[in-house]
Amino acid sequence: MRSAKRVLVVDDNQVIQDILKQFLERGYTVEVVGNASMALASVVKKTPDAILLDVRMPGVDGLSLLKSLRDMGVSTPIFVMTGYDSTQVAVEALENGATGYLPKPFDLVQLDRLIAHALGESSSVV
Numbered sequence: 001m002r003s004a005k006r007v008l009v010v011d012d013n014q015v016i017q018d019i020l021k022q023f024l025e026r027g028y029t030v031e032v033v034g035n036a037s038m039a040l041a042s043v044v045k046k047t048p049d050a051i052l053l054d055v056r057m058p059g060v061d062g063l064s065l066l067k068s069l070r071d072m073g074v075s076t077p078i079f080v081m082t083g084y085d086s087t088q089v090a091v092e093a094l095e096n097g098a099t100g101y102l103p104k105p106f107d108l109v110q111l112d113r114l115i116a117h118a119l120g121e122s123s124s125v126v
Contacts, residue, residue, distance in 0.1 A: 036060035077118035
């Protein structure tokens with residue numbers, strides 16, 4: 001394992017949760033939650049080093065959660081993921097403080113590189 005860096009995955013899709021957890025655990029400590037309220041509770045308890053945030057979730061959507069996190073002063077790199085790629089969503093995510101925007105499906109190795117770069121580390125998951 002490269003470091004004790006923590007990555008929080010926020011996605012309501014169990015398959016996506018499992019894939020990301022299994023892949024990212026090779027290099028990070030990974031916590032997975034399925035909605036915005038669980039994500040907020042996790043961040044308040046201990047701010048992760050990076051966050052992967054799905055846009056479309058039941059209840060509070062990912063873009064609203066992104067804005068709330070930034071309004072709370074959370075400066076952690078946040079990567080917004082979505083299966084519903086659109087320029088409008090990408091622009092809104094970046095305007096609200098997202099570190100990056102990832103349309104699904106995305107390359108896991110590229111994801112690792114993006115996270116490592118944001119955390120100032122070398123990519124070594126694979």
